[in-house]
Amino acid sequence: MSPIDFKDYLKENFQIDFTDLDLLKEALTQRNYLNENPKETGRDYQRLEFLGDAIMQASVTEYLFKRYPEWDEGQLTEMRITMVQTKSFAHFASLIHLNEAIRLGKGEEMNGARNRPSLLEDIWEAFIGALFLDQGQVAVTSLLNQTVFAAVDDNFFDQFIDFKSRLQEKLQAKGTVDISYQIEDEVRNEDNSQVFTVSVSLDGEVLAHGQGSSIKDAEKAAAQKALNDLK
Amino acid sequence: MSPIDFKDYLKENFQIDFTDLDLLKEALTQRNYLNENPKETGRDYQRLEFLGDAIMQASVTEYLFKRYPEWDEGQLTEMRITMVQTKSFAHFASLIHLNEAIRLGKGEEMNGARNRPSLLEDIWEAFIGALFLDQGQVAVTSLLNQTVFAAVDDNFFDQFIDFKSRLQEKLQAKGTVDISYQIEDEVRNEDNSQVFTVSVSLDGEVLAHGQGSSIKDAEKAAAQKALNDLK
Numbered sequence: 204m205s206p207i208d209f210k211d212y213l214k215e216n217f218q219i220d221f222t223d224l225d226l227l228k229e230a231l232t233q234r235n236y237l238n239e240n241p242k243e244t245g246r247d248y249q250r251l252e253f254l255g256d257a258i259m260q261a262s263v264t265e266y267l268f269k270r271y272p273e274w275d276e277g278q279l280t281e282m283r284i285t286m287v288q289t290k291s292f293a294h295f296a297s298l299i300h301l302n303e304a305i306r307l308g309k310g311e312e313m314n315g316a317r318n319r320p321s322l323l324e325d326i327w328e329a330f331i332g333a334l335f336l337d338q339g340q341v342a343v344t345s346l347l348n349q350t351v352f353a354a355v356d357d358n359f360f361d362q363f364i365d366f367k368s369r370l371q372e373k374l375q376a377k378g379t380v381d382i383s384y385q386i387e388d389e390v391r392n393e394d395n396s397q398v399f400t401v402s403v404s405l406d407g408e409v410l411a412h413g414q415g416s417s418i419k420d421a422e423k424a425a426a427q428k429a430l431n432d433l434k
Numbered sequence: 435m436s437p438i439d440f441k442d443y444l445k446e447n448f449q450i451d452f453t454d455l456d457l458l459k460e461a462l463t464q465r466n467y468l469n470e471n472p473k474e475t476g477r478d479y480q481r482l483e484f485l486g487d488a489i490m491q492a493s494v495t496e497y498l499f500k501r502y503p504e505w506d507e508g509q510l511t512e513m514r515i516t517m518v519q520t521k522s523f524a525h526f527a528s529l530i531h532l533n534e535a536i537r538l539g540k541g542e543e544m545n546g547a548r549n550r551p552s553l554l555e556d557i558w559e560a561f562i563g564a565l566f567l568d569q570g571q572v573a574v575t576s577l578l579n580q581t582v583f584a585a586v587d588d589n590f591f592d593q594f595i596d597f598k599s600r601l602q603e604k605l606q607a608k609g610t611v612d613i614s615y616q617i618e619d620e621v622r623n624e625d626n627s628q629v630f631t632v633s634v635s636l637d638g639e640v641l642a643h644g645q646g647s648s649i650k651d652a653e654k655a656a657a658q659k660a661l662n663d664l665k
Contacts, residue, residue, distance in 0.1 A: 250507050254496065
């Protein structure tokens with residue numbers, strides 16, 4: 204997808220009418236692409252990434268601050284770390300097809316960089332920086348409402364949270380405790396998929412049950428359920 | 435100075451007409467003050483500090499990005515580190531008399547916390563967070579134009595930059611070099627103040643001279659001059 208095609212895509216899907224195409228190109232351009240195309244006069248994405256990184260941090264911070272008025276700064280910080288991370292930004296970069304629009308050096312293309320999380324994170328931040336310059340904070344917030352912030356409602360970020368560690372920290376805050384997980388049930392469906400049921404216990408007393416298609420997922424679900432019950 | 439007096443001070447000196455006095459109070463309140471005054475219903479400054487920290491980072495980033503269009507992301511990052519640091523924020527907190535308005539626990543007051551840089555940094559960030567919520571980014575930028583950004587023009591941040599280390603890094607980038615500083619002159623004024631003149635040399639060849647009221651300051655000035663000549 205060329206930068207112009209991506210511009211059309213943004214207009215059609217997010218009502219973003221990007222004004223400065225050169226700025227959009229800059230956000231989508233990796234350094235080696237410029238080396239290989241000496242006629243290109245623009246820069247690579249790195250300055251815009253510097254800007255977009257700070258805009259993302261501030262946008263997520265404001266969102267969390269207002270959305271969770273009862274949370275203290277520790278809870279807010281924890282959630283921000285979950286949202287502002289490579290895996291998260293790489294996901295949203297692919298979601299809006301930024302990966303298809305990157306102007307990449309040939310060597311990087313051959314090495315599969317186009318879908319590498321670290322590059323996608325950079326490009327997401329650079330794109331947010333360009334959007335901020337071209338359309339202002341309101342447009343950035345509008346895009347985030349349709350992507351990153353919408354994902355909070357869909358519990359998207361739960362996959363990045365280590366609920367077992369969090370439950371342990373919470374329960375151990377008052378002293379040493381014995382937390383154990385036990386497989387309670389295992390069902391094999393006709394298509395050979397499995398459903399495990401696991402219980403989590405505190406000093407021998409069952410706190411909660413969880414289900415999942417693997418033992419690991421079922422344990423995570425049980426820990427998440429126990430954490431919710433504790434709140 | 436009470437929060438209401440500080441509100442008046444802001445209006446008179448910065449044309450900031452703070453609407454939500456409770457929000458301003460929250461930004462100025464240290465945790466132990468609440469413990470000692472159980473009738474106070476508000477919170478301490480820590481949530482607002484979480485917000486203001488991100489707003490400061492984004493505001494300084496946008497300022498540097500636009501002010502230095504020719505700088506790469508490395509130079510921008512270096513300057514941001516210099517501007518966004520405890521010593522810097524503590525200075526600006528005192529400059530607008532935030533230190534006088536902090537609602538502090540008695541123990542902290544006795545221990546001299548009112549002018550402790552780490553607390554002043556926190557209060558500066560919390561105040562910026564409150565200002566952002568009450569008056570928006572435009573008001574934050576306006577205050578920063580009169581304080582932090584004005585200080586860039588006054589070379590205020592030079593004091594935080596280690597020019598000798600920076601010169602060494604720059605010169606050594608191409609291999610091992612011999613950098614030496616030599617006192618060239620020393621003048622004692624009638625009031626007993628001294629003026630030192632120091633030269634900095636690269637492999638025996640003088641690069642630049644610097645003057646200062648101490649040898650250390652003169653060396654720093656020479657390194658800064660040499661760095662400027664290299665650009």
